[in-house]
Amino acid sequence: MIPLSWYVMLSAGLFTIGVVGVLSRRNIFIILMSIELMLNAANINLVAFAHYLQSLTGHIFVIFVITVAAAEAAVALAIIILLARNRGSVYVDEFNLMKG
Amino acid sequence: MINKAIFIYFAAVILLSAVLVITRKNPIHSVLFMLLLFFHIAGVFVVLNAEFLAAVQLIVYAGAILILYLFVVMLLNVETESKASRANRYWPWAAGFGLLVAAEIALLVARGTFPLDTAQPMRLGASGVKELGIVLYTRYLVPFEIASIILLVGLVGAVMLAKKRSSE
Numbered sequence: 348m349i350p351l352s353w354y355v356m357l358s359a360g361l362f363t364i365g366v367v368g369v370l371s372r373r374n375i376f377i378i379l380m381s382i383e384l385m386l387n388a389a390n391i392n393l394v395a396f397a398h399y400l401q402s403l404t405g406h407i408f409v410i411f412v413i414t415v416a417a418a419e420a421a422v423a424l425a426i427i428i429l430l431a432r433n434r435g436s437v438y439v440d441e442f443n444l445m446k447g
Numbered sequence: 448m449i450n451k452a453i454f455i456y457f458a459a460v461i462l463l464s465a466v467l468v469i470t471r472k473n474p475i476h477s478v479l480f481m482l483l484l485f486f487h488i489a490g491v492f493v494v495l496n497a498e499f500l501a502a503v504q505l506i507v508y509a510g511a512i513l514i515l516y517l518f519v520v521m522l523l524n525v526e527t528e529s530k531a532s533r534a535n536r537y538w539p540w541a542a543g544f545g546l547l548v549a550a551e552i553a554l555l556v557a558r559g560t561f562p563l564d565t566a567q568p569m570r571l572g573a574s575g576v577k578e579l580g581i582v583l584y585t586r587y588l589v590p591f592e593i594a595s596i597i598l599l600v601g602l603v604g605a606v607m608l609a610k611k612r613s614s615e
């Protein structure tokens with residue numbers, strides 16, 4: 348039987364990789380994908396704890412997380428298309444219109 | 448024993464492909480490594496007896512969200528990608544911070560004990576589609592309806608944002 352702490356370690360590692368991706372990359376696609384990485388890390392944690400607590404609540408919440416991720420991806424990609432059309436760039440450090 | 452070996456394989460591929468996702472220069476390569484990652488996360492779900500979630504992971508994440516990403520990446524320019532630098536100027540700080548946090552979490556999890564480690568895991572078949580559906584449509588009915596509204600907002604919002612303004 349796999350100990351629960353292994354799942355927690357895996358999900359913490361995946362979450363940290365996602366955080367580093369959000370903080371360090373310039374391309375807005377990679378930043379969005381890093382957010383998906385973090386959501387998936389949370390999903391692994393939810394399913395693992397649901398498995399060991401013998402409760403289905405974790406599974407239900409994973410379904411909701413996937414729903415929100417789908418809606419978020421659709422809206423965010425629409426915003427990226429608008430940004431690329433209006434500003435001609437997908438690099439976040441070139442969007443400095445409001446910088447004083 | 449075989450369970451642990453399978454889990455270690457899935458975890459290793461997940462972490463490796465996650466690192467590759469955030470380090471590749473070409474966004475299309477990142478998307479393809481993300482596909483590999485989603486398949487292995489579905490494998491972890493199968494190890495945890497969550498077959499329905501594994502199927503949803505493959506159908507919704509790999510089948511819908513990732514294809515959307517791939518379309519938009521291909522729609523926008525990728526030819527300037529090879530010249531531009533991939534990370535912002537603060538990336539050593541971010542990487543160092545990430546290593547620090549990962550080491551801290553690993554240390555804490557390794558030193559602590561989980562009472563659930565000795566708990567009885569969910570029995571086989573307790574997390575099937577039927578049981579999940581019963582819980583989803585009775586106890587979690589209101590969140591389920593709210594999720595449908597979120598999807599509707601996402602649908603309308605994406606169409607409204609991305610359509611061309613014809614009058615201006």
